[in-house]
Amino acid sequence: MAKELGVPHISLDQIAREKIAGYSWPGNIRELRQVLRQAAYRACLLRRTSTITVQDISLPREKVFQPSVHSKSGLWNQQEVETLKMAIEKTEGNLSQAARLLGISRTTLYRKLSQYPQIRKLRKEVLRN
Incomplete structure (x- = not known):
């Protein structure tokens, strides 16, 4: 490793x-x-x-991502966002590899992408480069 x-x-x-x-x-x-x-x-x-x-x-x-904020508040779990960003950057936007790296299913990763628009935007940027 x-x-x-x-x-x-x-x-x-x-x-x-x-x-x-x-x-x-x-x-x-x-x-x-x-x-x-x-x-x-x-x-x-x-x-x-x-x-x-x-x-x-x-x-x-244990849950891979510990929920630390309430969805009603409109705030995002910054640690979760950073972890997702790291995985997407490390795998150059390959979602299958990113999900494996994070130890979650691709379905869960897609759900997270819809939950955090900034992650979708990051993935598009990574794929363009």
């Missing part, structure tokens, strides 16, 4: 290590690998660090 992201190394802090160790991993090694890949992308691309913390880890039984 470090090579994929172009960084010398990636590490887990102690709390993140404990969270990973305490999970039962019903999907086995493939599931673990996907969770770690997503966490590494969040740490390196969003927080600009090579240390994965518990905030970067989203276990399969």
